[in-house]
Amino acid sequence: MTLHPDPYRAPDRQPDPLKMVEGLEDRGRTPTQVRLRRRFLAFAGIRSGWKVLEVGSGSGVVCRDVAALVGESGRVIGVDPSRVFVREARRLARQNGLGSRVRFELGDGRRLRFSDDAFDATLAxxxxxxxxxxxxxxxxxxxVTRPGGIVxxxxxxxxxxxxxxxxxxxTQRIFEGVARKIYADPWSGRTLPRKLSALGLDSVRLLTDVYQDTTFEPWTRTFLLRRAENAVKWKIVSERQAExxxxxxEARAYAKTFLMTLNFYGVVGVKPRERPR
Ligand SMILES: C[S@@+](CC[C@H](N)C(=O)[O-])C[C@H]1O[C@@H](n2cnc3c(N)ncnc32)[C@H](O)[C@@H]1O
Structure with a gap:
């Protein structure tokens, strides 16, 4: 069976899922990513002692940060459909001394095995x-979020x-062509406030943040290289154009004038205490 162009649809069937783990960890430690992830978690208002679920937990970058926020009395569960990601996330959590506070499980976010109202907060x-x-x-x-809890x-x-x-x-041709081919919804970010409101959440709030790279970080380099490779593979541009x-x-980076930005939309809603009919 042919693989979908988005490797995150089936990480375990990719040629090297461990390389994807490395990519997630690389992104996770990139300074501007650390900042925007932590700003989002602070905006979400996760409290000490909470039981939190992360859907699509990957290598566990977010869960490890959430573990610090919920403290000793809190609990964090990460769910992901990839066996490799779940195994590596467990290993990395243990390595960071968080084995008892963070748990990772195999599962699809569209069919969670948890009972109704089980978590104070759910994240994706x-x-x-x-x-x-x-x-x-x-x-x-x-x-699975309790009434009054947050999504x-x-x-x-x-x-x-x-x-x-x-x-x-x-640049536009490569970016647009590749994004359209890979993602279920390349413009998902801007749709999130509308979607959470339509699903009946209260007090929907938005924090737009920017991934800003002016130093050509290793994660950005890999990201752009993959864009070029895919643009050639999917005949969006020729090999010469990609080169x-x-x-x-590289010329911009060499001249120390590199600049790439990408908006991240963080949206938080509260599950109503009375369910809408
Ligand atoms: C880009 S990674 C993000 C990982 C992590 N949240 C982070 O920010 O580092 C996307 C994740 O979504 C997971 N994923 C894909 N389809 C999913 C689904 N149907 N249910 C839950 N997770 C899914 C992938 O396995 C992958 O770990």
Whole structure:
């Protein structure tokens, strides 16, 4: 069977899922990512002692941060459909001394095995844009959140990806063509406040944050290299055009004028105490 272009649809069937774990960890430690992840978690208002679920927990970057917020008396559970990610997330949590506070389980966010109202907060960070039936996943997150508890989601929006490049038209062609092919919804970020309100959450709040890279971080380099490779693979541009595009990026980095930004939309809603009829 052919693989979907989005590797996050089936990480375990990719040639090297451990490389994806490395990519998630790389992104997780990139300073501007650390800042925007922690700002989002602070905005969500996670409290000490809470029981929190992260859907699509990957290698556990977010769960490890949440563990620090909920403290010794709190609990964090990460759910992910990838066996490799779950295994590596457990290993990394143990390595960080968080084995007793964070647990990882195999599962699909659209069919959670937890009972209704089981969590104080549920989170999904850079997950919804990968999921074809995102409303179903959100619906199940809401189901397992207690009344008065919070549902918090954060997604990039690839319509806001901006790179200062000598060839803006070529850049746009690569960015748009590749994003359309990979993601279930490349523009998921901007839709989140509307979606959470439509699903009946109260007090929906938005924090728009920006991934800003002016130093050409290793994660950004890999991200742009993959964009170029995929653009060639999917015949969006020729090999020569991709090479020229990458050379343009390297030139900016060499001149210390590199600049890439991407908006992240963080949205938080409260599950009503009385369910809407
Ligand atoms: C880009 S990663 C984000 C991982 C983590 N939240 C983070 O920010 O580091 C997307 C994650 O969504 C997971 N995922 C994909 N489809 C899913 C689904 N239907 N239910 C739950 N998780 C899913 C993938 O396995 C992957 O771990």
């Amino acid at each position: 960070v850079t997950v919804l844009l990968h999921v074809p039936d995102a409303d179903r996943l959100l619906g199940d997150m809401i189901r 918090a989601v954060q997604d990039q929006d690839f319509g806001t990806l901006a790179l200062d490049h000598p060839d803006p038209a070529l 020229r595009w990458l050379a343009g990026i």
